[in-house]
Amino acid sequence: MVNMAVKIGSLTLQNPIMPGSGCCSDEIDRVYDVTQLGAFVPKSIEIVPREGNPVPRVAETPQGLLNSIGLPTYGLPYFLQHQLPVYLRFGIPIVVSVSAGTAEEFASICRQVSLPGVAGIEINISCPNKEEGGRAFAMGADSTLRVVKAIREATSKPIWAKLTPNTGDIAEVAVAAEAGGADALVVANTFLGMAIDTETFRPKLGNITGGLSGPAIKPIVVRMVYQCAQAVRIPIIASGGIMNAADVVEYMAAGASAAQVGTANFLDPAVMPKILSDLRKFCQDRGFGNVTELIGRTLRLEPATTLVA
Amino acid sequence: MVNMAVKIGSLTLQNPIMPGSGCCSDEIDRVYDVTQLGAFVPKSIEIVPREGNPVPRVAETPQGLLNSIGLPTYGLPYFLQHQLPVYLRFGIPIVVSVSAGTAEEFASICRQVSLPGVAGIEINISCPNKEEGGRAFAMGADSTLRVVKAIREATSKPIWAKLTPNTGDIAEVAVAAEAGGADALVVANTFLGMAIDTETFRPKLGNITGGLSGPAIKPIVVRMVYQCAQAVRIPIIASGGIMNAADVVEYMAAGASAAQVGTANFLDPAVMPKILSDLRKFCQDRGFGNVTELIGRTLRLEPATTLVA
Amino acid sequence: MPVHDHLAVRERGGVRPQPIFSDHGRVLRNDHVAGEYWHMELEVPNGMADAAPGQFYQMMCESRATSGPMPFLRRPMSIYHFDRQRRRLEFLYKITGLGTTALAQYRCGDLLGLVGPLGVGFRLQELWKHILIVARGVGLATLAPLAEAAHQHGIRSTVILSARSPDLLLSKDRFLKNGAAVSVIVDTDRSSDVENVERLIRGFHAAYPFDAFFTCGSNRLLKLLKTLSRELNVSGQVAIEQQMACGLGMCFCCVRPIERGGRIEQLRVCHDGPVFALEEVNSW
Amino acid sequence: MPVHDHLAVRERGGVRPQPIFSDHGRVLRNDHVAGEYWHMELEVPNGMADAAPGQFYQMMCESRATSGPMPFLRRPMSIYHFDRQRRRLEFLYKITGLGTTALAQYRCGDLLGLVGPLGVGFRLQELWKHILIVARGVGLATLAPLAEAAHQHGIRSTVILSARSPDLLLSKDRFLKNGAAVSVIVDTDRSSDVENVERLIRGFHAAYPFDAFFTCGSNRLLKLLKTLSRELNVSGQVAIEQQMACGLGMCFCCVRPIERGGRIEQLRVCHDGPVFALEEVNSW
Ligand SMILES: Cc1cc2nc3c(=O)[nH]c(=O)nc-3n(C[C@H](O)[C@H](O)[C@H](O)COP(=O)(O)OP(=O)(O)OC[C@H]3O[C@@H](n4cnc5c(N)ncnc54)[C@H](O)[C@@H]3O)c2cc1C
Ligand SMILES: Cc1cc2nc3c(=O)[nH]c(=O)nc-3n(C[C@H](O)[C@H](O)[C@H](O)COP(=O)(O)OP(=O)(O)OC[C@H]3O[C@@H](n4cnc5c(N)ncnc54)[C@H](O)[C@@H]3O)c2cc1C
Ligand SMILES: Cc1cc2nc3c(=O)[nH]c(=O)nc-3n(C[C@H](O)[C@H](O)[C@H](O)COP(=O)(O)O)c2cc1C
Ligand SMILES: Cc1cc2nc3c(=O)[nH]c(=O)nc-3n(C[C@H](O)[C@H](O)[C@H](O)COP(=O)(O)O)c2cc1C
C-alpha cells in the first residue's frame, strides 16, 4: 500500500493529482467519479462577466495546443450561486481560481471567494491572454510581490500563485511570490504563442496570439520547476504537458509536490484516474511507501560519478 | 520563374534558406551541393578551444530535442586556418558565428574574423548553456545594447544578433540590438529546458539543462518573430522548429526575411534543398514573382471581417 | 415531451446524467464509399453505443508520421448508426484534412480511441406525424439515425438529399429502409438550387403538413428552412459544427452565437448542441 | 593499405568523398529471429547500398501513436549485409526502446527512411592472412559483413560468437558460409567466461597467428582484446556505440574520449568511427 497523500502548506490532499484551471468542469463527473482526485480547480473566474475571445479559439501545433479562450466567465455572483455549490458537493478540496486586472480587483475577488468550504484560492497572475500583448503580473518580480501582498492581506485562505513561463527569470518571480505570502506556486501557465494559416496568411487564432500548452512545453517547464524548487521553500505544483504518470514522476523528481493535468483531459477525459493508478503502481513497484518520496529526488542526487558512458 | 533572392541589410542572398549554427558542417556537402543554399552559418566558435559538455549531450522530447553540446570548439586560430577556408570554398555567403563570455572578448573575436570573404558575423549572444544557469547577454535589453555596441565598434562586417527566447520581452531586446547597431536579428536560439529519466531520476543530459529546439517550440518563436517585426526595422531571420516550406512561409508571413534550419537537418540531412524547391513551388502556385512578397504578409492583413465563423 | 429517455437523463437534478465513455472501439470495417467519403464500423465496449441521433463521438486519429504534422486533438464525428445490443457504431466521414486522412488509414482489427456519446441530440415529440429531413453532404450521416428513430416511433420522414453529383448521394438506401420518402437533388442538373428545394418543400407541406424540420450540412438550406419555419410556423432543429478540443463542455473553444431568450449567447456546440432550434442559429 | 577503395574515398583532398544518401528503402521482410532480435531486409535506391563493413545507417522509426511518446531522432544501425548490385541492405536489430519497437512494426512493402552509408568502417590489409572476430549480442550484426569481406579477399576468419544462451546465437550460419571457423560460447554453460575466451584465443593464436583482432558488443571482451593485443603485438579494431542525432559529424553529440597521439580527444563516433583502433578506445 502506497500512501498517496501530499501536503500543500496547511492543506493535505489525498493524492497529488488535480486538473489545471480551465481544463475540467463538473462535466468530468460523467466520465468518472471525481471524488478520487486530490483536489479540483475550476476555470478562472473574474468579478464581471465576459464573453471571451473570437473563434477560432484553439489551434493544433506539434504536440501542443494553442488556445485563446480568453477567460469567458459568467462573473463572480453567478459562480458563487450556481457553480461553486456544484463543485463543493464533490467533497474534495476545491481551489477556486481567480483572475483580475489590478491588484485591488484581485484582493477584492479573493476576499469574496473566501467562503466556508473553499479549500484555497489559486491566483491566475499569469494568463497571457489577459493583458495587452500578453503582459501579466507574474512577468516581473516587483509586480508579483505587490499583487500577492495585496491578496495576502485580503484573505486567510491558502493562496496558490500561478506563475507565467513568459519571463526571463522564473526563480526571481517565485521568490517574490513566496515573499508576498503565497502558500504554494503553480508552475506554470501557458507560453504565449502563435500560428499562421499558410493558405490564408491569417493567424489561426481569432485573437492572433494564445497560450501554448501540451507535451511540447514540458521540457521547459520541468526546468522551471527545478529552478523554482531550489529558490523557494513553499511547495510547487507542476503544470505543463502532463500526459501520464511518468510525467508526474519527472516533475516530482524535479521538486514538485503535486501536479495539474490540463490539455491531456481534452485528449482523454479519463486520463486523471489512469495517471493516479499508474503513479500508485510506479511507487509500489519501487517500494516507495509514500508518494512524497518522489519529491525533489533529482535535486538531492549527487553529481553522477561518471557522465561519459 | 520565382525570384528567390532576399536582402539582409547590405547582403543579398540568392534565397532565404540557410542552416542554423551548430546544425550543419561541411559534411553536408556529401549529401547535396551546398552551393544552392542562401548562406552558410558554421557552428559558433570561441577564441580559446573548449571540449564541450559531458555526454549524454542530447535527449528527445515530444517533437523536440534537448541539447547540451556546450560549444565544443577548436578555437579561433584552428578555425581560421583549417575550417574557414573550407567554408569559403563553397562560394556562397559565409556568416561566421561567434560566441564569447564578455563584451570585450566578443569585440575581439569579431575583429579577428572580419576577414576578406567573410560575408557577415552572427553573434551568439543567446546560447543558454554558456553562462551560469543559462543567463545570457540577450536576456536583457541593457546587456544586449552594451555588447552589440562594443561589437559594432570592432567591425564593419554585417552583424546578425542571435537573440535568446529565454526572456520576458523579446521585443525590447530586439530594439536594443537594433539601437546597438545590429544589421539583422536571428530570432531565436533554443529554450532552456530539462528532462529527467524516471528510472534513474537523473537528468537525461550530462549537463542537467540544455537548449530545446525542434517543432515543439515553433509556435512560441513565431509569436516572437511577429512581435520583433513590429518593433524593429532591420530584417529578421527566423530560427525555431522549421521542418518544411510551410514553416518558412509561416515565419516569413510573421515578418521574417529569411530562415535558418536547425534540428531538421538531423532528421533529414537533405531537408534544405527540399524546403527550397517546395518554397519556390509554393510561390509559383500562388503567382508570387518574388519570395519577398511573403515577408510580413500577416502583419499587413486587415483584421478579419468576421472572426466568428 | 422528448421520446428518448436517454435524452431526458441529460437534464440536471434528480435524474442521473448520461455517462460518457473514454475507451477504444475495434474497427470492423473502414471502406471507401464515394468521392472523399468513407464508412467505418466499430465494435465498442458495453454501454458506449447507448446513444441518441444527433449525438457524436470524439475520435483519436493516430497517424504514423514522426516527420510530418500530426493531428493532436480528437476529431468530432456524428453517429451514422448505433446498435446498443450488438455494441456497434457506424460513422460516415469525409476526408478533409490531417485527422480524417489518418482515420482512413485504420484497418480492420485496429483499435480506435473514442469518447462519447457526447452532446445534445435531436428531439422528437410523440404527437408528431410527419417530419422533413433536409441533408447535404456529410450532413446525411448526422440525420440518418434520426430517420431511423422516427420510423421506430411511427413518425413519417420525408427526406431531401442534396449532393454535388449523383455518385455522392450516400446512404439513400438507409433512408428508404426506414420508410422515408426520399427526394434526391444534385448540383449537376441544378435540381439542388434553393428555389427548387423551396418548391419541393412547399409542395410536400401542402400535401401532408410537416410537424418539424431537421437539417444539417448546408448553410443555404439552413437559411431556407429558417425562413420557411417562420412562415409556415413549423419548428425545426439543426445540427451545427464547430472546431472542438474537449468535446464535453470543459474548454469553451467550440462556442457559436446562439439566440436564446432574446439575447445572443456564446454557447458551446459540444455541450449545448450540436443540435439547436432553427430559430436560435444564425446562418453565416 | 586499405583493401576497400570506397573507404579510401573518405580521405579528404583529391579523391571525391563517399556520397551520403537520404532516401527511403522498401521493406522486403522484417522478421522476428529470436529473443528480442529482429531481421530486416530492404531494397534501396541505386548507390545507397554501396557501403563498407562497419558502416551504418540512420533509420527513421515512425510509430503510430499521437498519444504516447514517439521517437524523434533517427536510430543508428550497423549494416548486417549489403549487396550493391541487387540494391539490398540487411539489418539485425534488438528491441530495446521506443525506436526499435517502432521499427519492428514495419511490414513488408512499407517505406523506411534511411540516411547512409555513414561513418568509417573496418580496415583490412592485403597482406593479412588470419583475423580474429569476437562478437557478442548485436555486435554480430556489425561484424558479419567483415567476415564476408575477409573471405572475398582470401583472409581467413576465426570467429568467437558469444551470447546469453544458445537460442540467441544469431547468424552462425552466415559466418560459416564465409568460410570462418566458428566457436560458440554462451553464458548458460559459462563457456563465455573471460578466462575461457582468453584460453581459446591464445590457443588459436599459437596454432595459427592472428594478424588482427576485431570486436564489437561487449565491454569485457574489448578489455580482454586490448590486453592481448598489447601482449601479443596484434593490432585490433573495435566498433563502438554512442547516442546520435545527426549521424554525419555535424552536431557533436556522439563524442567519446579517444586516445590519439598521446592525448585524449572527444571524437565523434559517427564521423571518426564507429570503428576505432583497439588501443584508442578505453573500456568503460
Ligand atoms: C458535432 C460534429 C459532428 C460531425 N460529424 C461529422 C460526420 O459525421 N462526418 C464528417 O465527415 N464530418 C463530421 N464533422 C466534421 C469533422 O469533425 C471535421 O471534418 C474534422 O474534424 C476535420 O478534421 P481534419 O483533421 O480532417 O481536418 P483539418 O482541417 O486538418 O482540421 C483542423 C482542425 O479543425 C477542426 N475542423 C476542421 N473542420 C471542421 C468541421 N467541419 N467541424 C468541426 N471542426 C472542424 C478539426 O477538428 C481540427 O481541430 C462533424 C463535426 C462536428 C463538430
Ligand atoms: C554505429 C551504431 C551501430 C549500431 N548498430 C546496431 C545494430 O546493428 N543492431 C542493433 O540492434 N543496435 C545497433 N545499435 C544500437 C541502436 O542504435 C540502439 O539500440 C537504438 O538506437 C535504441 O533505440 P531505441 O529507441 O529502441 O531505445 P531508447 O533507449 O528508447 O533510445 C533512446 C535514445 O538513446 C539512443 N540509444 C539507446 N541505446 C543506444 C545504443 N546502444 N547506442 C546508441 N544510441 C543508443 C537512441 O538512439 C535514442 O536516441 C547501433 C548503435 C550505433 C551507434
Ligand atoms: C483551453 C485552456 C483553458 C485554460 N484556462 C485557464 C484558466 O482559466 N486559468 C488558468 O489559470 N489557466 C488556464 N489554462 C492553463 C492550464 O491550467 C495549464 O496551466 C496549462 O494548460 C499547462 O498545462 P497543460 O500542458 O497540462 O495543459 C488553460 C489551458 C487551456 C489549454
Ligand atoms: C545540436 C545543436 C547545436 C547548436 N549549436 C549552436 C551554436 O553553436 N550556436 C548557435 O548560435 N546556435 C546553436 N544551436 C541553435 C540552432 O542554431 C537553432 O537556433 C535552434 O536549434 C532552433 O532552431 P531549430 O528548432 O530549427 O533547431 C544549436 C542547436 C542544436 C540543436
Ligand code: FES
Ligand atoms: S469542445 Fe470543449 S467546450 Fe466544446
Ligand code: FES
Ligand atoms: S551524431 Fe551528430 S556528430 Fe555524431
